[in-house]
Amino acid sequence: MRRSDLGxxxxxxxxxxxxxxxxxxxxxxxxxxxxxxxxxxxxxAVHASLQxxxxxxxxxxxxxxxxxxxxxxxxxxxSLTLAGSRMLHEVRDLRNRLWDxxxxxxxxxxxxx
Amino acid sequence: MSPKxxxxxxxxxxxxxxxxxxxxxxxxxxxxxxxxxxxxxxRVRRFGQAKARKQYWREVLAYARPHIFKRRPSPYPKPIFTxxxxxxxxxxxxxxxxxxxxxxxxxxxxxIGMTCCMLIFLYVNHELSYDKFHSKADRIYRLxxxxxxxxxxxxxxxxxxxxxxxxxxxxxxxxxxxxxxxRSVLLQRDEHQYQEDQTLFADASFFDVFDFLVLRGNVRTAxxxxxxxxxxxxxxxxxFGEENPIGQSLRMEGSFDLTVTAVVRNVPSNSxxxxxxxxxxxxxxxxxxxxxxxxxxxxxxxxxLLLPELTNPEALEDKFPAFMERHISGMREDEMxxxxxxxxxxxxxxxxxxxxxxxxxxxxxxxxSIIAAFILLIACINFMNLATARxxxxxxxxxxxxxxxxLKRQLTIQFLSESILLSLFAFVLASIxxxxxxxxxxxxxxxxxxxxxxxEHNYLLLLFLLALGVGIxxxxxxxxxxxxxxxxxxxxxxxxxxxRGLVLRKALVVVQFAISIMLIAGTVTVYTQLNYMxxxxxxxxxxxxxxxxxRRDDKVMRQMEAIKNSLKSHPRVLSAAxxxxxxxxxxxxxxxxxxxxxxxxxxxxIHLYSVDFDFLEQYQIEVVAGRSFSRDxxxxxxxxxIINEAAAASYGYASPEEAVGKxxxxxGREGQIIGVIKDFHIRSLQQQIQPLTIRIATNDFKLISLHxxxxxxxxxxAALERQWSALVPHRPFDYFFLDEAFDQQYRNExxxxxxxxxxxxxxxxxxxxxxxxxxxxxxxxxxxxxxxRKVLGASESSIIRLLTKDFLKLVIIAFLIATPIAWxxxxxxxxxxxxxxxxxxxxxxxxxxxxxxxxxxTVSWQSIRAALANPVDSxxxx
Numbered sequence: 001m002r003r004s005d006l007g008x009x010x011x012x013x014x015x016x017x018x019x020x021x022x023x024x025x026x027x028x029x030x031x032x033x034x035x036x037x038x039x040x041x042x043x044x045a046v047h048a049s050l051q052x053x054x055x056x057x058x059x060x061x062x063x064x065x066x067x068x069x070x071x072x073x074x075x076x077x078x079s080l081t082l083a084g085s086r087m088l089h090e091v092r093d094l095r096n097r098l099w100d101x102x103x104x105x106x107x108x109x110x111x112x113x
Numbered sequence: 114m115s116p117k118x119x120x121x122x123x124x125x126x127x128x129x130x131x132x133x134x135x136x137x138x139x140x141x142x143x144x145x146x147x148x149x150x151x152x153x154x155x156r157v158r159r160f161g162q163a164k165a166r167k168q169y170w171r172e173v174l175a176y177a178r179p180h181i182f183k184r185r186p187s188p189y190p191k192p193i194f195t196x197x198x199x200x201x202x203x204x205x206x207x208x209x210x211x212x213x214x215x216x217x218x219x220x221x222x223x224x225i226g227m228t229c230c231m232l233i234f235l236y237v238n239h240e241l242s243y244d245k246f247h248s249k250a251d252r253i254y255r256l257x258x259x260x261x262x263x264x265x266x267x268x269x270x271x272x273x274x275x276x277x278x279x280x281x282x283x284x285x286x287x288x289x290x291x292x293x294x295x296r297s298v299l300l301q302r303d304e305h306q307y308q309e310d311q312t313l314f315a316d317a318s319f320f321d322v323f324d325f326l327v328l329r330g331n332v333r334t335a336x337x338x339x340x341x342x343x344x345x346x347x348x349x350x351x352x353f354g355e356e357n358p359i360g361q362s363l364r365m366e367g368s369f370d371l372t373v374t375a376v377v378r379n380v381p382s383n384s385x386x387x388x389x390x391x392x393x394x395x396x397x398x399x400x401x402x403x404x405x406x407x408x409x410x411x412x413x414x415x416x417x418l419l420l421p422e423l424t425n426p427e428a429l430e431d432k433f434p435a436f437m438e439r440h441i442s443g444m445r446e447d448e449m450x451x452x453x454x455x456x457x458x459x460x461x462x463x464x465x466x467x468x469x470x471x472x473x474x475x476x477x478x479x480x481x482s483i484i485a486a487f488i489l490l491i492a493c494i495n496f497m498n499l500a501t502a503r504x505x506x507x508x509x510x511x512x513x514x515x516x517x518x519x520l521k522r523q524l525t526i527q528f529l530s531e532s533i534l535l536s537l538f539a540f541v542l543a544s545i546x547x548x549x550x551x552x553x554x555x556x557x558x559x560x561x562x563x564x565x566x567x568x569e570h571n572y573l574l575l576l577f578l579l580a581l582g583v584g585i586x587x588x589x590x591x592x593x594x595x596x597x598x599x600x601x602x603x604x605x606x607x608x609x610x611x612x613r614g615l616v617l618r619k620a621l622v623v624v625q626f627a628i629s630i631m632l633i634a635g636t637v638t639v640y641t642q643l644n645y646m647x648x649x650x651x652x653x654x655x656x657x658x659x660x661x662x663x664r665r666d667d668k669v670m671r672q673m674e675a676i677k678n679s680l681k682s683h684p685r686v687l688s689a690a691x692x693x694x695x696x697x698x699x700x701x702x703x704x705x706x707x708x709x710x711x712x713x714x715x716x717x718x719i720h721l722y723s724v725d726f727d728f729l730e731q732y733q734i735e736v737v738a739g740r741s742f743s744r745d746x747x748x749x750x751x752x753x754x755i756i757n758e759a760a761a762a763s764y765g766y767a768s769p770e771e772a773v774g775k776x777x778x779x780x781g782r783e784g785q786i787i788g789v790i791k792d793f794h795i796r797s798l799q800q801q802i803q804p805l806t807i808r809i810a811t812n813d814f815k816l817i818s819l820h821x822x823x824x825x826x827x828x829x830x831a832a833l834e835r836q837w838s839a840l841v842p843h844r845p846f847d848y849f850f851l852d853e854a855f856d857q858q859y860r861n862e863x864x865x866x867x868x869x870x871x872x873x874x875x876x877x878x879x880x881x882x883x884x885x886x887x888x889x890x891x892x893x894x895x896x897x898x899x900x901x902r903k904v905l906g907a908s909e910s911s912i913i914r915l916l917t918k919d920f921l922k923l924v925i926i927a928f929l930i931a932t933p934i935a936w937x938x939x940x941x942x943x944x945x946x947x948x949x950x951x952x953x954x955x956x957x958x959x960x961x962x963x964x965x966x967x968x969x970x971t972v973s974w975q976s977i978r979a980a981l982a983n984p985v986d987s988x989x990x991x
Contacts, residue, residue, distance in 0.1 A: 026144075027151045043148045044175025051180055063144075069154040071124075073147030 005056065011091060013049040014058060017078050018088065025064065025075040026050060050078055058084035125153045125169045133173060138184045145176060197523070198530070205531035209538075215503065218886045219496050220539050222879045223583065226492030227543035229875055231576060232554050233485035235547075239562045240473045242383045243462035247324045249419060252288075253458035254426055256280070256416040257467055261450040262704075264717045270467040273409050274398060276453065277316075277416035279440055286429060289419035291315065291322040293386065294397060295470065297664060299844070300371075300390070301364040302352045308664070308847055309348075311389040314397040322419045323386060330359050330375025336393040339400050342371040343391040345379045367843045371396075382561035385462050385471055386415075409441045410449070415470070418455065426455045449704065449716075477865065484872045487628045491876055493587040494621040495883030496532060500591035501618060502890045507595055512603035524596035532588025533581060540580035557871070559864055590617075619923055622887070625880040626927035626964055631935040632873035634960035638939045638952060639866040645798075645950045646859060652793025653696060653732040654820070658851035659830075660695055661817045661837070663844055670814050673725070676840050680819060683836065685829045687820040690731040693723035693813045696795045697855035705806060707756075707786070708775040710765050719760065720795065720805045721779070723813035729755075729790065731820055738769035739788030742809055750809040752784025758792045760804030779806065797858035798948040818851070877964070881971045888920065888972045892979040900984035909980040916976035917969065924968045928961035935960070 006014070016032050017024040026046045033041040053059045064077040080088070130146065137145050149172055156165035209216040244250055256277060260267045274292065281290040294314040300307060320332040327335075328346065335343050342363060349358045362370040371392060380387055398406045405411055420426060433453040441451070456465055463473045511524060555562055663669040669676060677689045694700035703721040706714040722728075726749075729741050737758065742749045754777050761772040769789035777786055792802045821829055834846040892899075899912055936952060943949045 026148045027155070030152065031155070042172050042175035043152055044172065044178065044181075047145065047148065047176065048178050048180060066147075067151070069151045070147035071150045073143050073150070075147055075151075076144045 006058075006087060006091065007049075009045070010049050010053055013046060014053055014080070014084060014088060017050075017053075017059060018080055018085075021079050022077070024078045027075070050076075053084070054078070056083075057081060058087055125150065126166060129170055129173050133176065137176070137181055140185055141181060145181070149173065149176075201527045201530040202534060204527065205534045208531060209535065212503075214889070215499050215886055216535070218882045219499060219535055220542065222492040222495045222882045223536055223539035223587075224542035224546060225875055225879055226489045227539055227580065227583070228546040228550065229488045229872060230485045230579070231543060231547040232550065233481045233872075234576075235551070235562050236554075236558055236560060237478050237482055239383055239560055240463065240478055243473065244385050244458050245383070246381060247322075247458070249322065249324075250459055251457070252420050252422060252424075253322060254418045254420060254455040255458060255461050255465075255469075256418055257454050257456055257465075258412070259452045259454065260718065261452070262717055263715065267718055268467050269412065270415070270465065270469050271412045272414050272416045272453070273412050274405050274414050275407055275409050275440070277414065277418075278406070280416075280418065280436070283436060283439075284429065284432070286421065286424055287418055288421050289318045289321045291319045291417045291419070292394060293319070293415040293417075294394070294413055295415075298390075298392075299366050299664070300352070301367065302362075305352050306845060307351070308845055309390055311387055313386075313388045313391050314394050315343075315388075315391045316394045318419075319391065322417055325380065326378035328376045328378055329357070330373075332375055335375035336391060337395070338372075338374075339393060339395040340369065340371050341374040341393040341396070343375040343377060344373055345377055345389050347379055348389045349373075349376050365392075382563070385458075385469060387470060409451070417458065426457070430455055449718075474861070481868070481872075484632070484869075484876075487632075488872060488876050488879065489583065491625045491628060491879045491883070493583060494625050495879065495886065496535070496587035497590050498618050498621055498883055499886045499890070500528075500532070500588070501594055502887060504591070504595055504598075505894070508598050508603045511595055511598045512600040515598075515600040516604070521596050525592045528592035528595050529585060529588045532592070533584035536580050536584030536587065539583075540577065543580075544576070557864065557867055559860070618887070619919075622884065622920070622923045623927045623930065625883060626924050626968065627931040627934075629873075629877045629880050630928055630931035630957075630960045630964045631938070632869070632876050633963050634931070634935040634956050635939060635942075636866070636870050636873045637956050637959055638943070638950075639862070639869055641956070642943065642946065642950050643859060643862055643866055646862075646946070646948065647856065649794075649798055649948060651696065651855075652791055653734050655696070655852045655855055657821050657823050658695075658732075659819045659821050659833070660849055660851055660854070661819070662815065662847045662849070663817065663841070664847075665813075665815050666841070666844055669841055669844065670812060672840075673811065673814060673817075677727075677817065679840055680817070680833065680836060683829070683832060685822040685824075686833075687822065688727060688731045689820075690727040690818050691725045691811075691814040691816070692728050692818065693721070693810070693815050694795075695816055695818055695851055695854075696732075696793065697797070697851065697858055698816070700795065703780050703806065705777065705779040707760075707764050707777045710771070714776070714778070715764060717763075717804075720803055722795075722805065722807045723810035724807055725809065725811065725814070728818075729807075731818060732793075734793055735791040736788050737791050739773035739786070741788055741790075746787075748784070749787070750811070751782065753787045753808065754779070754784060755788045755790055755807040756786055757790050757802070757805040757807075759802050760806060761789050763804045777806075779808070782808070797855075799858075799946050801947040877967060881967060884920065884968060884971045885975070888916070888975045892916065892975050896979070896982075896987040899979055899982070900987035903980075903984040904988070909977075912980040913973065913976045916979060917972045920968060920972050921965065924965050925961075928957075928964065932957045932961070 012033065013029060016029045020028055020032060026043045029050075030041045030043045030046045033046070050059060050061075054061055058081060059078045060081050061076050061078045063074045066072050066074045130149075133146060133149065134142060149169070152172060153165055153169055156168060159165075160168075247253060255270070256272050257268070257270050258272050258276075260269065272292075274294075277290045277292045281287055292315070296312055296314065297308060297310045298312045300309050300312075315336055317334075317336040319336055320327070330343070332343075335341060344352075344358060352358070352363060353361060358373045358376055361373050363373065365371050377391075380389075420429070430453070437451055437453065456467075461469055462471070463475050463478075465472065514524060515521075551562065673691055677691065680686055681689045701721045702718050704716065705719045705721075706716050709715045724742075726742050726744050729736070736755075739755075742753065742755065746753070756772060758769055761769050764772065766772040772786055772789050775786050777784060790807070794802060795805060796803075819833070830848075837844075837846040895916075902912060902915075935957065939952055939956075943952065
């Protein structure tokens with residue numbers, strides 16, 4: 001599994017799953033992402049990503065309990081696999097290495113207020 | 114957080130849920146629907162129901178992804194797609210075999226229909242493919258001219274030499290200009306000497322604009338030097354055999370040598386630019402006729418412009434008036450104004466109204482496409498009719514199948530697969546027929562359609578889809594009718610053909626015969642018109658006129674009197690005359706001023722014949738006013754002109770007599786009109802007789818006409834040829850018969866008529882096949898009835914009447930429908946002819962009667978057989 005196989009949205013979804021575990025399922029993830037990014041995130045898009053990530057072996061899933069809001073339907077709950085967690089680490093390491101190598105003053109200063 | 118009680122209408126839109134359940138893969142439905150609903154309720158709580166509902170469909174749409182639609186592979190086999198389908202085809206095949214007669218009628222009808230379609234498709238495709246092969250075709254434009262005289266605007270397709278040359282100089286946006294000038298030349302190498310009609314003088318840029326495949330030689334330089342010639346493969350073979358022609362020479366007009374610089378592949382049949390030889394333009398404009406280079410009023414050149422990509426031709430056109438003003442304002446001849454326009458190359462062949470070396474006919478394309486569709490329709494109708502007529506037979510089968518659990522949809526598929534199988538059979542047969550008939554079709558249509566198109570995947574795929582489409586079209590109605598039977602009523606035996614099916618069948622037969630009658634009426638009209646044009650009085654003698662074409666050869670022209678006298682000395686030659694043209698041949702147009710009734714000189718562009726003193730007499734052209742040319746008047750050869758009645762009328766003279774004695778000036782000659790001749794047809798009867806001027810000019814001859822005796826023409830020809838080669842050894846004896854050449858003008862119409870007769874005949878044949886099937890089926894069904902009637906004393910003739918009456922009624926209805934439509938279409942067709950027949954009732958009566966007789970003949974065979982059968986045979990069992 002190469003890093004390049006992880007799309008940006010996928011990466012974020014993967015991270016969100018890690019954040020929300022053990023209650024990570026598509027609606028929760030979509031809500032979380034909407035809050036974090038301020039953009040509309042549909043469960044459809046999240047569902048597609050989750051399924052891709054599961055096919056890649058980065059996530060595993062099981063069916064959870066049913067709730068009233070879901071009309072008595074069960075939800076599919078996701079959790080990271082070992083490969084998934086290694087992938088997250090690799091991605092983070094790569095980014096960190098690159099950040100560390102940026103010479104000081106290279107990036108235009110942005111006032112973070 | 115305690116969930117509030119949900120009101121029932123708080124749930125998301127029902128139809129969207131249905132949609133999700135329908136399309137979502139079953140193993141995903143639970144989680145997807147759950148997610149959707151949970152989110153929906155969240156939003157209802159957050160934003161209220163209205164907004165949540167609005168957002169809901171967007172949420173649903175976000176699931177429209179392949180992984181949602183994709184079903185999990187089923188662990189069980191699905192026999193419907195393998196075994197059942199195979200079974201359908203097996204049953205279909207058995208059905209076809211067991212009913213050989215019907216299958217044969219259907220397959221034959223369909224395959225003939227498809228053959229027509231394929232041939233017509235090939236024809237249309239060929240017509241539409243003209244000039245497509247040039248890689249820059251969409252950037253090539255033809256430069257054309259409008260000539261405006263005080264009286265009219267003449268739209269021509271040709272230009273003069275400087276127009277193209279200066280356009281290239283003045284406009285940087287013109288990438289390339291290629292001019293062409295057509296001339297028939299005499300070429301010679303050793304003993305090979307031929308008059309080559311397909312010869313073009315062409316600019317060196319010719320190959321930059323057009324794509325013709327070069328086999329040998331360098332095209333960049335091939336047409337640069339004077340006296341260079343590029344030849345086609347066939348021409349190379351003709352003159353040089355297997356030798357390498359490059360660098361060899363060909364003698365032109367017996368006076369100078371051309372050097373072969375390149376050999377190109379033969380010109381494709383769908384090329385508008387046709388040639389066997391390309392001679393460098395510099396030969397014409399530097400050596401043979403240098404003056405022409407700057408003669409703006411001397412036309413005859415086809416000019417093609419190559420524009421860079423994304424150039425707007427209209428923007429360029431807008432600059433032409435200023436361009437012309439700049440160059441010829443000072444030298445504009447009299448009152449002629451030239452304006453230039455551009456025509457896209459790909460539109461020239463079919464759409465130009467100006468003519469050209471070869472032009473196609475858009476209306477023919479429409480005509481034949483419609484006919485093809487009609488013929489196919491007739492064949493499809495046959496299938497529908499026979500299939501629904503046989504419904505009773507298949508009804509039991511349908512009943513049993515349904516009782517055993519077959520669904521209506523499955524039965525529909527089964528019957529459709531039968532018709533598709535049938536149409537695929539027909540498709541294979543039709544492909545073979547087409548392949549076999551293509552040479553004959555080429556002959557008939559006068560096209561050269563390459564059969565290699567058969568091996569193109571796209572084409573075959575298209576035809577295959579057509580066959581599939583025909584199968585579905587023909588089969589869909591019967592399939593629905595047959596599969597709709599109620600098993601209870603069918604199996605109880607209370608089944609009878611529904612009256613609705615009967616009405617439809619009758620309607621379809623009416624359509625078939627209406628089409629047939631239209632085609633017959635069309636054929637009759639086309640042929641009557643052709644005959645009319647051929648038999649019409651033309652105003653001159655055209656029989657036994659042998660015309661020798663010496664192509665303005667100077668040597669011949671100089672010794673004209675001697676040559677004429679020598680030819681006349683042959684006992685079978687009655688008279689001889691020289692002229693610049695003969696009826697049916699092209700002739701020059703001259704800028705002419707003639708005095709009008711008000712005494713003013715009025716200008717116009719007018720047809721011109723240059724003749725000798727014997728011409729009018731030999732052709733027996735009648736002089737209606739004034740006198741004919743005569744050797745007794747020395748001024749006749751320098752200051753006299755004869756015009757026709759149409760010319761006198763067009764200048765405003767009430768009677769021919771008034772025009773006599775009026776002044777004229779034409780091409781540097783001035784004088785008086787000495788006579789007016791009766792109008793005669795110099796062109797086909799498609800065109801009105803146009804104004805014509807005739808004058809004596811011994812330096813402008815091209816043809817010698819000999820009036821010869823009718824008996825033993827071959828030996829006369831042989832003798833004349835010997836005589837000719839003794840007199841003019843350097844010119845081949847190139848001749849034609851005037852009547853044949855005149856009829857050549859109707860070549861297109863004759864072809865049209867022949868194609869019409871073929872397709873019309875086929876349409877009727879297919880319709881009769883269908884009728885035959887229907888009547889035989891009816892006879893079988895009514896066998897017992899006929900038996901009982903006969904036992905009770907019915908006569909044979911009354912039974913025949915009983916059986917045929919119904920069908921004949923249909924033909925009569927078809928006649929009533931077809932007549933007005935055919936009348937309208939034919940009137941439109943005839944409108945193209947200046948001299949035409951009136952469409953009388955006779956044509957339609959003939960067509961209707963013909964169709965009736967054919968139908969009667971088809972039906973009577975079966976009905977007579979039924980009437981003569983012994984009733985015992987039909988009644989003994991049961």
